[in-house]
Amino acid sequence: MSEILFQDLGISREVLKAVEGLGFEKPSPIQASAIPVLLEGHDVVGQSQTGSGKTAAFAIPAIEICDPKDRSVQVLILCPTRELATQVADEVHKLAAHKHGIHAVPIYGGASYERQFYELKKGVQIVIGTPGRIMDHLERGTLVLSSVKMVILDEADRMLDMGFRDDIEKILRSTPEERQTVFFSATVSKPIREMINRHSRDPKSVKIDQKELTVPTVEQWYYEVPQRMKFEALQRLVDFHGFKLGIVFCNTQRMVDELADQLVAQGFSADRLHGGISQAQRTRVMDKFKKAEFEFLVATDVAGRGIDVDELELVVNYDLPYDVEDYVHRIGRTGRAGRKGMAITFVTGRDIYKIQHIERFTRTKISRGKLPTAYEVEERRVEGLLIDVRARLGKGNLSTSLVDRLLEEGYSSTDLCAALFDLLGGGEPVEEPKPVSKAVSATQKKNAGSHQLRPPSRGMQWVELNVGRELRVSPRDIIALLEDSLGLPSRVVGIIDIAPGASFAQVPKEYLDVLRDGPRMVETEVKPVEISLVPLMSPGDSKKQRKS
Ligand code: ADP
Ligand code: MG
Numbered sequence: 001m002s003e004i005l006f007q008d009l010g011i012s013r014e015v016l017k018a019v020e021g022l023g024f025e026k027p028s029p030i031q032a033s034a035i036p037v038l039l040e041g042h043d044v045v046g047q048s049q050t051g052s053g054k055t056a057a058f059a060i061p062a063i064e065i066c067d068p069k070d071r072s073v074q075v076l077i078l079c080p081t082r083e084l085a086t087q088v089a090d091e092v093h094k095l096a097a098h099k100h101g102i103h104a105v106p107i108y109g110g111a112s113y114e115r116q117f118y119e120l121k122k123g124v125q126i127v128i129g130t131p132g133r134i135m136d137h138l139e140r141g142t143l144v145l146s147s148v149k150m151v152i153l154d155e156a157d158r159m160l161d162m163g164f165r166d167d168i169e170k171i172l173r174s175t176p177e178e179r180q181t182v183f184f185s186a187t188v189s190k191p192i193r194e195m196i197n198r199h200s201r202d203p204k205s206v207k208i209d210q211k212e213l214t215v216p217t218v219e220q221w222y223y224e225v226p227q228r229m230k231f232e233a234l235q236r237l238v239d240f241h242g243f244k245l246g247i248v249f250c251n252t253q254r255m256v257d258e259l260a261d262q263l264v265a266q267g268f269s270a271d272r273l274h275g276g277i278s279q280a281q282r283t284r285v286m287d288k289f290k291k292a293e294f295e296f297l298v299a300t301d302v303a304g305r306g307i308d309v310d311e312l313e314l315v316v317n318y319d320l321p322y323d324v325e326d327y328v329h330r331i332g333r334t335g336r337a338g339r340k341g342m343a344i345t346f347v348t349g350r351d352i353y354k355i356q357h358i359e360r361f362t363r364t365k366i367s368r369g370k371l372p373t374a375y376e377v378e379e380r381r382v383e384g385l386l387i388d389v390r391a392r393l394g395k396g397n398l399s400t401s402l403v404d405r406l407l408e409e410g411y412s413s414t415d416l417c418a419a420l421f422d423l424l425g426g427g428e429p430v431e432e433p434k435p436v437s438k439a440v441s442a443t444q445k446k447n448a449g450s451h452q453l454r455p456p457s458r459g460m461q462w463v464e465l466n467v468g469r470e471l472r473v474s475p476r477d478i479i480a481l482l483e484d485s486l487g488l489p490s491r492v493v494g495i496i497d498i499a500p501g502a503s504f505a506q507v508p509k510e511y512l513d514v515l516r517d518g519p520r521m522v523e524t525e526v527k528p529v530e531i532s533l534v535p536l537m538s539p540g541d542s543k544k545q546r547k548s
Pocket of ligand 2 (some may be wrong): 054
């Protein structure tokens with residue numbers, strides 16, 4: 001996509017400042033194409049999809065051609081609905097914020113005439129309105145269009161569909177013939193083409209087609225997350241998957257700053273990259289990121305463009321890009337050199353259709369993901385901790401001098417371990433968020449001495465061994481037994497729970513086919529051990545009771 005900047009478009013300093021204030025980093029394709037043509041004074045027929053930034057594409061030139069010293073109406077913008085008129089007026093106000101003496105007013109039905117009379121009488125250069133109410137004011141003589149230099153029809157196709165054709169024709173005839181006429185429309189149907197032919201001179205067509213794009217082979221997921229939940233969602237996904245190196249894309253510099261600060265405040269190592277940062281500083285940040293000196297880079301599209309880091313595991317679209325090409329550029333940062341990568345996109349409610357749009361144009365599937373619950377995240381973390389501890393134990397050669405010291409001081413080894421886990425943040429029992437069924441079943445009551453198992457983690461299943469604390473079995477024994485007898489690869493056994501008379505361990509389901517037909521007996525030095533499957537719980541039976 002274009003590397004054109006707003007500075008390249010011939011825009012005044014005041015408007016550039018406003019654009020920066022809005023956080024727009026670079027022009028969207030329709031803006032890059034339409035703004036210069038409009039500033040040259042041509043009539044334009046602009047076509048691009050929703051959300052591609054058409055408002056600024058016409059609002060910026062509209063503001064630029066106004067003479068602040070002349071208080072007559074110089075630009076008329078027609079919109080199909082009052083909501084759109086308000087939105088466009090808001091954006092015009094923001095873009096004109098540093099242009100002194102430029103005033104804009106929305107004029108639409110349903111609002112008080114008094115206020116509109118007052119505003120119009122005071123003198124405004126830009127009027128944004130719906131065709132019906134504009135006609136009203138014209139007929140009352142409260143709106144005079146004889147000094148108009150530019151008329152913009154935003155969403156022209158919709159206005160025609162809504163039956164505004166006659167009003168629009170009359171309005172256009174009330175403006176000077178030498179005006180500039182601008183049509184923006186998602187489609188150019190025959191009636192629109194006819195209107196264009198009648199009311200414009202040698203119009204330039206500015207059409208942004210979405211190209212078909214090829215996408216790298218990365219796993220693509222989207223999550224429906226409201227804006228205020230995005231940070232929580234990001235944290236959960238990072239914790240759950242244990243991502244260590246990723247880029248998070250935002251649409252504005254302000255959002256980049258906000259998110260980078262938030263990540264750092266939460267203890268992640270993160271840095272930022274956007275167009276508002278000096279080139280020297282950007283280079284420094286890039287170099288550090290390439291050396292994986294911090295985990296998460298928060299960036300805008302422009303700044304993220306040159307990034308190529310082979311080990312990158314994750315790209316997050318914290319904000320949905322407004323352009324399919326940007327989506328492809330963004331997710332292309334991962335999955336490089338044939339490595340695995342994951343692309344995660346957050347989407348808020350009404351933007352969901354944009355996901356389908358991206359899917360269509362990229363001809364790839366973006367799967368809908370469900371956020372892991374806080375409980376699942378916590379369980380993953382504990383599991384990881386246990387795996388690490390077991391790996392350490394497996395390596396042997398551990399120095400015991402500190403342990404001995406504490407043992408000599410009289411602490412039990414159990415308390416000692418508990419204290420160390422506590423230090424590691426894994427000492428707390430994992431609480432399930434909501435027990436599905438509160439009622440205790442009859443069998444549960446009967447089995448006073450039974451053992452409670454929490455639901456297994458995703459993809460895992462509990463297996464039971466009929467040896468336990470009475471024989472002083474250790475997690476290491478359990479792992480060795482399971483690996484040997486079930487032929488498990490190393491380090492796949494998850495949480496282990498040793499009770500009196502029985503032990504339980506979580507094993508990935510894919511390794512448990514050998515137990516589906518019944519328990520397996522294993523001879524050991526002490527006694528024959530039976531290994532069996534704990535049946536998967538049915539929904540609603542969240543806590544399984546096992547006799548021990
Ligand atoms: P359209 O009229 O084409 O449907 P809009 O003008 O309503 O699109 O713009 C869609 C969204 O994109 C708005 O929230 C707008 O603020 C934002 N936007 C527009 N231009 C840019 C830009 N250059 N950079 C970032 N965001 C932009
Ligand atoms: Mg629009």
